[in-house]
Amino acid sequence: MEISDLATSAGINIGLATLFLLLYSVFRKNPRNAGVYSTRQMLREKRKEVKREPFSLNNLLPSPGWLVRAWNPSEDEILETAGLDAVVFLRIFKFCIRFFTICTLVGCGILAPLNFNDTYIADHPSGKEEENGTLEKLTILNISQGSPRLWFHLAVLYFISFTAYILLYSEYREISMMRQAYLMEASPQPDQFSVLVRGIPKPDPDQGEKSYSERVEKFFIEFHPLHYLSHQMIFHSNELESLLKKFDYEKNKLANLKSKPLDERKPCRTGFLGLFGPTKDRIEYHTQKLEELFGQIREQQINIYIQQEGGLELPAAFVSFRTRWEAVVAAQTQQSVNPMYWVTEWAPEPRDVDWNSLKIGHGQLFIRRIFSVAVATLIILFTSPVIGVIQLLDSIDRLTKYLPDPIAKILFEIPGVKQVVQGYLPSLLTVAVLYGLPLVMMCLAKIAGYVSISRQERKTAGMVFNLLWINVFVVSILGTSIFQILDTYSSDPRSIPRRLAEVIPGKAYFFMTYIMTTGWAGFPLEILQSSVLILNYVKRIMVDRSRPLLSDVWSLPYYRCVPNVLLFVFLGLTYSIITPLLLPFLLVYFVLGYIVFRNQILHVYEPAYETGGQFWPHVHVRIIIFLVFLQICFIGVFTVKGLGNGSFFVVPLPIFTLMFNEYCRQRFFPAFRHFNMESTVKKDQADARKGLREDLLEHIRVAYLHPALRPVDMESAENPNTESLLPSTSKAV
Secondary structure (H helix, E strand, C coil): CCHHHHHHHHHHHHHHHHHHHHHHHHHCCCHHHHHHHCHHHHHHCCCCCCCCCCCCHHHHCCCCHHHHHHHCCCHHHHHHHHCHHHHHHHHHHHHHHHHHHHHHHHHHHHHHHHHHCCCHHHHCCCCCHHHHHHHHHCCHHHCCCCCCCHHHHHHHHHHHHHHHHHHHHHHHHHHHHHHHHHHHHCCCCHHHHEEEEECCCCCCHHHCCCCHHHHHHHHHHHHCCCCEEEEEEEECCHHHHHHHHHHHHHHHHHHHHHCCCHHHCCCEECCHHHCCCCEECHHHHHHHHHHHHHHHHHHHHHHHHHCHHHCCEEEEEEEEECCHHHHHHHHCCCCCCCCCCCEEEECCCHHHECCCHHHCCHHHHHHHHHHHHHHHHHHHHHHHHHHHHHHHHHCHHHHHHHCCHHHHHHHHCCCCHHHHHHHCHHHHHHHHHHHCHHHHHHHHHHHCCCCEHHHHHHHHHHHHHHHHHHHHHHHHHHHHHHHHHHHHCCCCHHHHHHHHHHHHHHCHHHHHHHHHHHHHCHHHHHHHCHHHHHHHHHHHHHHCCCCCCCCCCCCCCHHHHHHHHHHHHHHHHHHHHHCCCHHHHHHHHHHHHHHHHHHHHHHCCCCCCCCCCCHHHHHHHHHHHHHHHHHHHHHHHHHHCCCHHHHHHHCHHHHHHHHHHHHHHHHCCHHHHCCCHHHHHHHHHHHHHHCCHHHHHHHHHHHCCCHHHCCCCCCCCCCHHHCCCCCCCCCCC
């Protein structure tokens, strides 16, 4: 890639970023867009309308006011309003900003000038030094074989490694302390007192057991006699769930009709598709349909209770206890001699439960998870050739050797076309191809049968990172190296290892454009919420032009955002010493992402669950893997560069890294895996002293009632999934 290609990509992405931010700063001032850009405020204040303000020319002028309102709230305020998961997500960005600021100062201040002043590229010209020699001279490629300058690179490798240890330790310790404090201070919640039980044995008629419910009650009364409180069974309820969806649709439609003026509520025909039958008032017609659905739902709910012996029950249940201490004992111990029976785990908080996954039998989980991993692997394998073909656009000069001359002349000799194709198009197409795949991976996590939405997102994040790492990093490098091998195999086969070693530094410029496309232009597009904005506009036309609408409430898509951040941490570590010029691009990415997601967390995204920062251990472990990868790579780099002693001194670093990770695993990870007995007993005692026990137990009895069996309300149009059961929520594990 040439300097002009990189400049073209930078110009396009900076232009798009500026446009998106200007549009956002204007659109957010329009009160009718409050349902897009102030979703959380409207949800929390239960507003359907906002105060109309007189038209002002200032509303059409861009302003940086959103930056102030995104920057001002403290971390404690974010913790109070958005939860610990959101705080930990933002702290990932803060860690990256601190770490890569140090790496940028060292890399661009020491290594880049050191690389530039050597003479290896000048002594071994590649024929393109006039075009991109300046960029290549800033990389480790320009260091001569066996040069003493390589000792500075070794010193920086040690410096970066130990800086990472210090910052990772500090971050893990602080997040662990925040988690403990958050769980201790949070109000009592049902998940702290409950466990999920799967693999329930079939009822034994000889023991007088007629249903799974009786089997569960008998077992826990026998083995947890003092603290067993209640249980809620899981049911087959597909027909009832279908009725509930129709009921919600009719209820929302009726609410919209009531909000319209009388002259807009024209009568409708009650026959097929509204084309035939007698004419009737719309409100009267939909009220009648709502009452009919209400009766059918109540009848179905009663039938489920009556037919518990008829196969509607599933061998899974939520069991609640009188104390947290007993829930800890039940969740973290084996209940039966046969480990496949009475399998217990911590219950997710009620809003975090994926009820459809509970319909999957416990014995099917192993097969389903193997299937999910296999399909995810196939998706990666089938996507890789597509990304590989896209990467061919990054080397037009070599590609044209294998294309007919007329095509090359027509397409690539037009001024500016080559720069756009080489500099911008590969990164844009890569982003486009990979954009929809996280949703596919999320579906695979659901198929695998993970009970909680939060765990599905964590598993999805792992699969998405593998997808990104293989397709963006591995395939990009191998796709370019194909031309290197073809060019050198016949003339000088012994130079193939050296050519391959040149690919990684040379590919840094594609990653710079990918960073700009994904982050520099991607984050402003995220804050603009273009798709939601268009949907909101269409819905306003269909419902009421005069007022804003509360759009569907979205939660922060961790499964999509966290893997992208991890990919760029990996790229930053890999290139921190090899090509330091990439680091400033990455630093801008993290700063912009931090500001944008602060704004989104505060004003747009409503938490769908709270896990108490469970994402952080996964992030920590992967950064450790990235460090080990960097250190092992430099064993090879120093060998290729003729500094054998340098390779010897790198060998201890992976060992130090793994030892550091093991220490963190033993010191901090148990706080994320278990809920300690000391804290549970203290909180139980505090509840007893405050006299909260009985009221709390009444809430817990019905907390895990199957959604299909909950009483329906003909008046309220609120979404129950956005409401917490108790004033604040937290997860025990």
